[in-house]
Amino acid sequence: MSQRTIHxxxxxxxxxxDAQPYMQDISVEVDSTDRKLLDALTKLKAKDDxxxxxxxxxxxxxxxxxxxxxxxxxxxxxxxLEGLPQPVVLRPLPGLPVIRDLIVDMTQFFxxxxxxxxxxxxxxxxxxxxxxxxxxxxxxxxxxxxxxLCACCSTSCPSFWWNPDxxxxxxxxxxxxxxxxxTRDQATNERxxxxxxxxxxFRCHSIMNCVxxxxxxxxxxxxxxxxxxxxxxxxx
Amino acid sequence: xxxxxxxxxxxxxxxxGAGLRSAIQLSEAGxxxxxxxxxxxxxxxxxxxxxGVAASLGNSEEDHWHWHMYDTVxxxxxxxDQDAIEFMCRKANEVVVELEHYGMPFDRLDxxxxxxxxxxGHMSNFGEKPVRRSCAAADRTxxxxxxxxxxxxxxxxxxxxxxxxxxxxxRDSEGAVVGVTAMEMETGQVVIFHAKAVIFATGGSGRIxxxxxxxxxxxxxxxxxxxxxxxxxxxxxxxxxxxxxxxxAGVLITEGVRGEGGxxxxxxxxxxxxxxxxxxxxLASRDVVSRAMATEIKEGRGCGPNKDYVLLDxxxxxxxxxxxxxxxxxxxxIQFAGVDCIKEPLPVVPTCHYxxxxxxxxxxxxxxxxxxxxxxxxxxxxxxAGECACASVHGANxxxxxSLLDLLVFGKSAGDSAVEDLKLGKAHRELPADAxxxxxxxxxxxxxxRGGASVNETRLAMQRxxxxxxxVFRFGDMLKQGVEKILEVxxxxxxxxxxxxxxxxxxxxxEALEMENLIEVAKATMISAEARKESRGxxxxxxxxxxxxxxxxxxxxxxxxxxxxSPVDNxxxxxxxNMTPLSVETIALKTRSY
Ligand SMILES: Cc1cc2nc3c(=O)[nH]c(=O)nc-3n(C[C@H](O)[C@H](O)[C@H](O)COP(=O)(O)OP(=O)(O)OC[C@H]3O[C@@H](n4cnc5c(N)ncnc54)[C@H](O)[C@@H]3O)c2cc1C
Ligand code: SF4
Ligand code: SF4
Ligand code: FES
Numbered sequence: 001m002s003q004r005t006i007h008x009x010x011x012x013x014x015x016x017x018d019a020q021p022y023m024q025d026i027s028v029e030v031d032s033t034d035r036k037l038l039d040a041l042t043k044l045k046a047k048d049d050x051x052x053x054x055x056x057x058x059x060x061x062x063x064x065x066x067x068x069x070x071x072x073x074x075x076x077x078x079x080x081l082e083g084l085p086q087p088v089v090l091r092p093l094p095g096l097p098v099i100r101d102l103i104v105d106m107t108q109f110f111x112x113x114x115x116x117x118x119x120x121x122x123x124x125x126x127x128x129x130x131x132x133x134x135x136x137x138x139x140x141x142x143x144x145x146x147x148x149l150c151a152c153c154s155t156s157c158p159s160f161w162w163n164p165d166x167x168x169x170x171x172x173x174x175x176x177x178x179x180x181x182x183t184r185d186q187a188t189n190e191r192x193x194x195x196x197x198x199x200x201x202f203r204c205h206s207i208m209n210c211v212x213x214x215x216x217x218x219x220x221x222x223x224x225x226x227x228x229x230x231x232x233x234x235x236x
Numbered sequence: 237x238x239x240x241x242x243x244x245x246x247x248x249x250x251x252x253g254a255g256l257r258s259a260i261q262l263s264e265a266g267x268x269x270x271x272x273x274x275x276x277x278x279x280x281x282x283x284x285x286x287x288g289v290a291a292s293l294g295n296s297e298e299d300h301w302h303w304h305m306y307d308t309v310x311x312x313x314x315x316x317d318q319d320a321i322e323f324m325c326r327k328a329n330e331v332v333v334e335l336e337h338y339g340m341p342f343d344r345l346d347x348x349x350x351x352x353x354x355x356x357g358h359m360s361n362f363g364e365k366p367v368r369r370s371c372a373a374a375d376r377t378x379x380x381x382x383x384x385x386x387x388x389x390x391x392x393x394x395x396x397x398x399x400x401x402x403x404x405x406x407r408d409s410e411g412a413v414v415g416v417t418a419m420e421m422e423t424g425q426v427v428i429f430h431a432k433a434v435i436f437a438t439g440g441s442g443r444i445x446x447x448x449x450x451x452x453x454x455x456x457x458x459x460x461x462x463x464x465x466x467x468x469x470x471x472x473x474x475x476x477x478x479x480x481x482x483x484x485a486g487v488l489i490t491e492g493v494r495g496e497g498g499x500x501x502x503x504x505x506x507x508x509x510x511x512x513x514x515x516x517x518x519l520a521s522r523d524v525v526s527r528a529m530a531t532e533i534k535e536g537r538g539c540g541p542n543k544d545y546v547l548l549d550x551x552x553x554x555x556x557x558x559x560x561x562x563x564x565x566x567x568x569x570i571q572f573a574g575v576d577c578i579k580e581p582l583p584v585v586p587t588c589h590y591x592x593x594x595x596x597x598x599x600x601x602x603x604x605x606x607x608x609x610x611x612x613x614x615x616x617x618x619x620x621a622g623e624c625a626c627a628s629v630h631g632a633n634x635x636x637x638x639s640l641l642d643l644l645v646f647g648k649s650a651g652d653s654a655v656e657d658l659k660l661g662k663a664h665r666e667l668p669a670d671a672x673x674x675x676x677x678x679x680x681x682x683x684x685x686r687g688g689a690s691v692n693e694t695r696l697a698m699q700r701x702x703x704x705x706x707x708v709f710r711f712g713d714m715l716k717q718g719v720e721k722i723l724e725v726x727x728x729x730x731x732x733x734x735x736x737x738x739x740x741x742x743x744x745x746x747e748a749l750e751m752e753n754l755i756e757v758a759k760a761t762m763i764s765a766e767a768r769k770e771s772r773g774x775x776x777x778x779x780x781x782x783x784x785x786x787x788x789x790x791x792x793x794x795x796x797x798x799x800x801x802s803p804v805d806n807x808x809x810x811x812x813x814n815m816t817p818l819s820v821e822t823i824a825l826k827t828r829s830y
Contacts, residue, residue, distance in 0.1 A: 016738040033484055035572065046692040049744035050736035054275075056451040059487045059568065061379060062279040078571060099422060100741040106276070119387035120339030130293075130336040132348030138341065145341045145373075145380060149278055184339065 003029050006040045007087040010051065014100050021098070023089075030081065037079040037088070038065055053102040060215060063150035066093055067102050073152040073213040093155040095164065108164045109151045109171070116168060116176040116194065121187035137183040144178035144223060146216050147171060153210035153220055159203040166199035170210035170220030173201065177223035180230070192231055201227060239417075239672045241428045243664065244270045246654050247416060249402045249458065250437030252280030253378070254622025254643035254650075256385040257331075258435050258601075261651025263392035267658055270429060272400045272418055274453055274746075277386045281439055281451040282643070285378025286490035286564060287355060288370030289335075289640035291328035295349040296368040301325040302820060303360055304369065308638060309823040311357045311521050312631025313773035313790065315471070315798070317814035318823060320599040320627040324638075324645045326818075331644040332371050340384040342373050343561075353495045353561075357521040357635040357830070366519050370637040375490050375564040381640060401746060402457065403675040405434070405465040405618075406667065411607070413618035414665045416461070417675040421746065424739035426679065428671055432664055433617055433654040436462070436595060436603075437647065440623040441757040445588035446699035449481055449488040453750075458624035460753025462595050463760070463803035464674065467605055467615065470626040471593035471799050472757070473765035473775050476634055477708045479525040481587025483545035485572040489565055489584060491636045494518045496561055498550040500529065501581065502537040508546075513830040520830035523633045523774045526586035530708045533585075540583065547581035586708050591757075592634055592774065593764075594626035596800070601625070601650025606800065611811040617665070619654055621646040628798065631813075632773020682748050688733030691748045698725045698751075698758050706765050712779040715766040722755075722762045729755040760801040767808050770795040787827040796825075 005027050013021035028044040038058055045051050054064040058077045065076040068091040070084070096104040122131075154160045154169035168176070176195060179185045195201040201224070210220045246262050248255045251273035262269040273280065292299040305325040309316055336342060336350060343351035352368040360367035373380035389396075399421045406415040406428070415430040441456025442448040459469055479500070480489040494500070500518055502508050512528040513520035520528075529546050538544050550558060555578045558566060562577075569577045596604050598612065601621050607613035622643040629642055705718025729751055736744035771780040771789030780789035797810040815822050 014738050014740060016740045035485070045743075049691070049734055049747075050738070052741050052743050056275055056279050056453045057281065057284050058452065059284065060571065061283050061376075061564075062275070062281075062451065064275060064279050100738075103741050110276070114390060117391075119391040120337075120384075122337075126334075126337045128333075130333050130342070130350050133344050134348055135344045135346060138344045141341045145383070146376065148283075148379070149276070179339075182339065182341075 003031050005029055006081065008044065009087045009089045010101070011091040012101055013098055014050070025087065035081060036077055037069065037081060037084065038077040040081055041076055052100045061148060063148035066150040066152045067091065068093055073156045075150060075152070075215045078215050093151055095155045095161040106151060109154055109169070112168045112172040113149065113175060116172050117187070117191065118175045118179070120179065120182065120185050122184055123186060131184050133183055140181045141178060143218055144174060144181060147174055147218060148216060150215065152213045152215060156209040156213045158207060158209070159205060163199055163203055167203040168195070168200050170224065173204070173227065174218060174220040174223045177227055180227065192227070192234060195227060196231065201231070239426055239428050241430050241667070242270070243430045244268050245431065245658050246433040246435065247272065247429045247431040248435045248437060249416060250280070250439060250622070250624070251277035251396065252437060252439050252622060252643070253282035253382055253385065253640060254647040255435070255437030256382070256389055257644055257647030258437060258621060258651035258654070259389050259394045260385065260392060261648055261655060263389065263394040265655045267655060270395055270397055272397045272402050272429070274399065274401050276398050277396065278383055280382060281454055282378045282382045284451065284488070285381070285640055286375040286488065287492035287495065288353060288372035288377045288637045289332060289381065289644070290355070290358065290369050290635070290637040291332040291371055291641065292325070292369055293329055293332065293350060293352060293371065295345055295352050297360070299360060299367055299369055301328065303362060303367070304328065304358070306362045306823055307358050308629060308635055310363065310826070310828055311633055311635040312629070313633055313828055314792070314796065314825055315628070315631030315772060315813055317628050318817040319814050320629050322817040322820065323599040324629050324641060327645045328641055331641070331648060335381060335384060335644065338384045338388040340373065341380050342371055353492055354519060355495050355636045356491050356516070356519045356525065358637070366516065370492065370495065372492065374560070375492055375562045378640065401749065402461065403678065403749065405461045406671045407465050408665055408668050412616035412665055414667055415671070417672050421741055424742060426672060426675055428667065430664060430667055432658055432662065433619060435650050435654060436620040436624055437622045438624045440591050441754065442588050442591070444698060444702050444754050444758040444761065446703040447481065447486045448588040449478055449486055450588070455750035455754050456757035457750065457753045458620065459594060459760070460756040463756040466804050467595060467603065468800040468802050469593060469760045470596040471628060471764070472591070472760040472801055473768050473799060474592035474632050474773060475588060475761065476522055476590040476592060476774050477526045477586040478589035479522060479529055479586055480548055480584040482568065482572045483583040483585045486587050487568055487572045488587070488589070489548060489568065489582060491522070493548060493550060493562060493565055496550070496557065497553055498548055500525070501547045501549050502532045503539045503543065504537065508532055508537070516830040521633060522636065524830055526708050527776065529586055545583040545585045548584045549581040550577055551579060551581060590634055590639060591623060592626070592630040592632065594624050595620040597621070597625045597627050597646070599627055599646070599649065600653045601646050602653055606809065619650040621650040632775060678749065678752065679745070682732065682734055682745055683737055685731065685733045688731040689728035691732050691734060691744070691751050694725060694728045694732065695751055695754065697728070698722065698755060701725060702758055702761065706762055710765060710775065710777045712777060715762070718762045719766050722759050726755050726759055756803060759806070760803065763806055764799045764801050764808060768795060768799060792825055
């Protein structure tokens with residue numbers, strides 16, 4: 001099998017032993033069946049078991065292995081090695097505290113997700129069978145429910161960098177709209193109230209970084225725009 | 237060293253579908269519950285499930301739980317317990333409807349009801365013809381389901397310990413389960429969780445094989461912990477090889493593709509399933525399709541330069557249908573096979589997918605093990621659900637969409653059983669003095685050992701051994717050698733050495749601890765498989781061929797029984813299959829054909 005070498009520059013920091021973070025130059029041999037960046041990282045870890053990163057599904061559905069790859073956020077498991085400029089520069093997602101190497105502390109990200117009440121609210125007594133929803137109404141949820149909470153978007157958003165405690169960020173707002181758009185949810189007004197604040201929603205300046213990086217091809221900016229429209233309509 | 241002790245009513249290990257479903261029951265009943273997970277809950281591997289969840293809702297055509305029950309018993313090759321199977325099939329509508337009420341974004345029919353698609357082995361009228369029973373959210377059912385259940389837990393204020401790895405099960409001198417030890421990954425701190433009820437929902441162990449549809453984290457930790465605590469493992473020889481993993485990558489292509497009309501073809505473009513299963517064809521049961529594919533490949537009718545895969549063809553479907561019902565599959569094809577399935581067929585091979593066996597339970601989700609001559613004695617304080625458990629509803633072969641159903645039904649019933657037991661109001665049983673000794677010794681060994689075995693090489697040796705010696709087709713002599721080899725690998729797995737000694741987010745340590753669990757599963761699998769001298773469901777041996785006396789190589793006279801592997805001394809005992817359903821008549825033994 002044809003082998004080739006992949007050169008990396010990787011952000012390293014282990015608070016247990018390093019005073020400062022540093023960039024490590026390291027390379028690894030991969031073979032032709034190694035298609036993705038995560039395959040190369042797996043080989044690299046076999047060589048040096050101290051390189052720390054999260055990963056699980058290796059197929060782009062669990063959202064574990066988001067990282068900054070050559071300056072852009074993405075999932076290692078969906079990034080083709082073919083055509084990837086070398087050395088491959090890997091850094092942790094920007095804007096969140098680094099715990100170790102490529103592992104960031106996602107507390108703030110999930111706090112914002114939880115702040116939008118990410119669950120269906122419907123106070124009618126549940127019927128015996130399923131609640132009905134037309135295929136057209138269900139279609140409204142496409143492009144919203146598929147989010148894997150990888151944080152690629154929020155950690156590429158300047159507004160989130162500056163106000164991670166106040167601005168909900170693209171992932172959280174996408175989730176907020178997922179429930180607003182659901183015909184089974186009865187809390188639209190409450191959800192809009194929850195976002196009516198100079199920071200929570202309105203810090204989004206439609207810079208679109210989030211759309212550019214989302215590995216699932218979702219469009220948080222559009223969802224945010226729709227929430228803003230609803231706010232305006234509600235006022236008049 | 238004194239170890240911190242955290243006290244809860246209940247501890248759930250695992251936040252995949254089964255763990256989250258149990259957690260809803262406990263949280264909504266107001267019990268003080270901790271849910272531990274190696275990963276953030278929505279990163280659990282339930283997220284990868286694609287095709288759907290079975291329920292005889294009958295939204296598109298007539299259907300009955302009794303037909304579903306029949307299919308499941310037949311799919312299990314009669315090794316499933318008929319009480320548990322009836323329980324599951326009867327509960328299906330209820331748990332799927334609940335999920336819809338939690339907010340799950342199921343696809344819809346024009347009349348607003350949940351969309352259902354056909355799936356392998358699910359038939360109407362006791363095996364007559366395929367029926368639409370699989371409730372689906374496009375080809376992202378697991379994702380939609382896991383997120384909906386996590387969201388429901390957020391609403392119920394469930395307390396999660398995210399990125400905590402449970403290490404060992406704690407039992408007292410009477411054998412009752414009183415808690416677990418666990419390690420916070422971020423700090424390396426080991427803690428005792430002291431509880432009245434411990435529910436295991438740790439998922440599958442597919443990583444014992446080299447080629448698998450399972451995630452990196454599917455390392456059988458629950459089985460490893462149970463084994464180290466002396467709990468036997470049931471029916472571990474039965475592993476499902478899914479017909480359609482992407483050749484080379486292992487990533488799954490859902491059976492839903494065939495449910496939507498996909499066709500398997502060999503090198504000469506022949507629809508070969510017509511020869512193996514004239515009635516159900518491409519929608520025959522998984523073990524049947526996998527063996528047919530392996531036969532095509534073995535007999536030289538495979539595709540590609542090495543003739544080592546077959547093709548899954550949906551180019552005849554309307555691209556709009558593909559985009560609507562199978563959008564995730566199209567992405568997977570492009571990402572992992574470099575093929576756009578709208579234009580070209582996908583290269584696929586049978587790939588290790590699901591463990592039918594596991595920690596023995598009854599249909600209330602309580603763990604049962606032999607004690608003083610009683611074969612199904614409840615282990616006090618211990619419950620299990622989902623892929624790590626064996627109820628047993630899947631027997632020798634699971635039907636697609638029955639696993640998501642299993643984790644809903646038994647996740648719920650395990651939760652209910654724990655609530656019921658907690659309501660008795662008993663005090664916590666005392667922790668044994670050495671409650672954390674085993675875990676601390678394991679960690680200490682990894683911190684200090686020099687000249688030990690590499691985790692990576694040991695894992696590869698195990699995976700290759702399993703793949704070569706206990707695959708789709710099994711051979712008596714290969715299994716014998718496999719047992720020797722895996723015992724050899726076990727020696728290395730007991731002497732692992734890691735380079736990284738850091739306390740902070742030490743993934744090398746996590747992988748070593750996982751390897752110690754994987755090897756328990758691999759060993760149980762190989763020894764159980766070697767011992768079962770018949771062919772049944774997913775376990776097919778060359779020395780138990782199809783004969784008029786034993787159709788399909790199945791030998792009910794001698795082998796209609798569950799395997800119990802004892803990890804203490806690597807021995808095997810058996811227990812009878814429960815052939816008595818709860819309310820209907822026994823589904824009588826029959827030769828299986830599709
Ligand atoms: C690709 C794929 C597609 C599938 N599609 C379908 C389908 O369409 N329909 C169907 O019915 N079935 C399907 N299955 C099978 C089904 O998805 C799984 O069997 C099921 O999701 C397992 O759920 P679970 O809750 O038991 O485990 P998981 O979802 O795997 O969760 C396990 C949990 O345990 C935690 N855990 C494990 N070890 C530890 C530890 N030591 N300490 C703390 N936490 C731990 C993990 O962090 C995780 O939270 C599919 C399987 C795969 C692999
Ligand atoms: S569009 Fe809004 S949310 Fe997206 S990156 Fe820009 S500011 Fe952030
Ligand atoms: S919107 Fe996209 S980038 Fe953002 S968290 Fe969800 S999947 Fe990730
Ligand atoms: S490993 Fe799951 S998204 Fe990449």
